[in-house]
Amino acid sequence: MVAAGDGFLRRAEGWGDEIEETINVSLDAEKLPAVPAGEGRGLFLEDLDDDHPVAWIFTSGTSGDMAKCTEISLSNMDAAIENIRNLDFLVEGMVAHCPLSASHIFAFVVMTAFISLKPRRVLLSDVQYLARLPQKKTGKIDAIILVPIVISRMRSLFYERLCADFSVEKVPPGLEKLARLPLGLRVFLKRLCRRAEEAVIALEAGRLAGWLCLPLILLARILFGRMVRQRMGSPSFMVLGGARPNLQAMAFFEVMGIRVLQGWGMTETTGPVCVSTLSDRRSGALGTCGRLFPGTTARIDGEELVVEGTQIAKGYVEPDGTLAPFNGLQRTGDRAAFDHRGRLKVFGKVSDRITTDNGLNYLPLPMEDDLKAADLKKLNILEEVVVIGDARPRLGCVYFLREGVQKTAAREEYLGGLIREFNASRPVDQQLGPWTVSARGLKESGGLGPSGKLVRRRIEEQYGVLYADAGD
Incomplete structure (x- = not known):
């Protein structure tokens, strides 16, 4: 038996006698089963126990040690999917792009929850090919899921090309108009964009940063926003997870007109247990991960974030097949704090010290x-x-x-x-x-x-x- 998406269905059917059955796995809204969006368990068999393991995910984290296998139960997935579906930025009929591996916990859980909301289309790709997937190839998308290192690299590449000496370098496709500008002017425009980033950070923190703040942001967006957005499919927002983002890189995309949302979670917490929201703005939200989802509680023990709740996975599956249970509690190894509004802010790993x-x-x-x-x-x-x-x-x-x-x-x-x-x-x-x-x-x-x-x-x-x- 072979499961094939729409793009490979005809090829799979042509294999004839080599396979017994071909199943079409489609994300086309018209082909999806008629399951109401509110019924999360429509994704799994009805007679499964809450404790039934529905996923084993291998992860090595930041330790560099041998990969660990985390067992996630049906009740963990139910809680995670319900919490993600209730986020203010996910609605039916959206188009989302996920260039992360399916083994990345954010990709696995968020895409599972998103599919239950009946999207119009989901693009699954690889982050190394992101530069080859501009809007003219993907069409307009609504949201993209990324990890922080990718947006830092994209920002660096933008500034590199902005200040490149095109008298000795070949002009990349799509940058012909930019290359006509004198190098001195482009260096000045780089400083303008950097100032606009700082203006976004100040505004989001609720600080007064001078009357030039908004004009700087608007000018940078007018000059470069459309070009940057179209390179990514013109998403309205992006969601970051997996590591601590660089605040300036987040501000860069805000300047260009893409709302940047940050989440926090682990494989051991069945993906994100908090994500900032579209409605939380200009009150210190940028750089925080939002408030904890219902069913999750946390405390700071010394500097370390300790999480409890319904999304805590069952435990690690040991090489001999036994389960080392988490018992509903996970010491995360992350240095963190909560701000006065209850939003989580993660500073790095305790082990980074x-x-x-x-x-x-x-x-x-x-x-x-x-x-x-x-x-x-x-x-x-x-x-x-x-x-x-x-x-x-x-x-x-x-x-x-x-x-x-x-x-x-x-x-x-x-x-x-x-x-x-x-x-x-x-x-x-x-x-x-x-x-x-x-x-x-x-x-x-x-x-x-x-x-x-x-x-x-x-x-x-x-x-x-x-x-x-x-x-x-």
């Missing part, structure tokens, strides 16, 4: 963000910066260059200058010592997990030789 061998503790994310922001103002050649130094005499740094950027002596000198500028404003114990430029990309170095999260421990292990070379 670096403790040098003199007992001093550091949070690497703000340092990494500062270095990436400094590069974006200048050459914009960095994909990622990873601060290391756990159990070492001092902090260090590994640079990862963007795809297509070659490692040269001049660029190494430039990156060394970023370190010197960074250190100049900090006390000695907060300065970066040994550093290097990786010869491989972040993914090729094993620094990215399956869901796009940074696997910091692998970078620490691979580049610990820095300290030996530096004599530390």
Whole structure:
């Protein structure tokens, strides 16, 4: 038996005697079963027990250890689907694009819930081909699901092309009009867009940021918004999950006219247990994950987020087939807090904290963000910066260059200058010592997990030789 979508149905039927039966799995609204949108259990057999396992999902998270198998029950899925369906931005007849792997918990649960709402169309693709799927190929879409690293890369690519020297580079298709503008003017427009990002962040935080805020945002949107939106199918909004997003990258897409919503969840919580909403604006919502779904409670234990509720999966399936139960509670490993409106804000992993061998503790994310922001103002050649130094005499740094950027002596000198500028404003114990430029990309170095999260421990292990070379 073979299950085939509409696009492959004719080919599958042509296989003849090689298969016994062909089943058409269609997302065409006219072919979907006549199940009312409110009946979530229409997705599963009616006689299943609440405890029945309906999904096993393998995930390695950010630990780099052997993949764990999480068992999700019918009651977990029912709760997750019901909560997602009640979000204010999901309605029947929408068109959604999900370029994430089906094993990504956000993709798995959100798409399952979305299909139960009878969408007009769902596009399932691969994030590495996202650039090949502009609106002229996908048609107009309403929503897209992404992970933070993708929007950071898209923002960096936009600024790279905006300031490219087209006198020595081939003009990419669709950028002919942009290439006619003088380079000096395009550099000025980059500064304008960056100012517009800061204006969005200020407005969303409820701060006064001068009378130029709205004109800057409007001008940047008029100049570039349509081009950026059409590259993605002109979605009205995007939903981010899987890691902590960069606030400036979120603001960039807000400037361009795409509402950016952030959710938080894990495989162990059957996907998102909170997502910000379209109606929550200009009150500090940007950069938060919204309020917890009904049926979920949470507390902060020290710095760590601890979650309980109906969406907590049954447990881990061990290699011998036994179940290590969660008993309705999950220690997430995430550093988090709740704001005065009850919205969740996640800062990173508890395990990200670096403790040098003199007992001093550091949070690497703000340092990494500062270095990436400094590069974006200048050459914009960095994909990622990873601060290391756990159990070492001092902090260090590994640079990862963007795809297509070659490692040269001049660029190494430039990156060394970023370190010197960074250190100049900090006390000695907060300065970066040994550093290097990786010869491989972040993914090729094993620094990215399956869901796009940074696997910091692998970078620490691979580049610990820095300290030996530096004599530390």
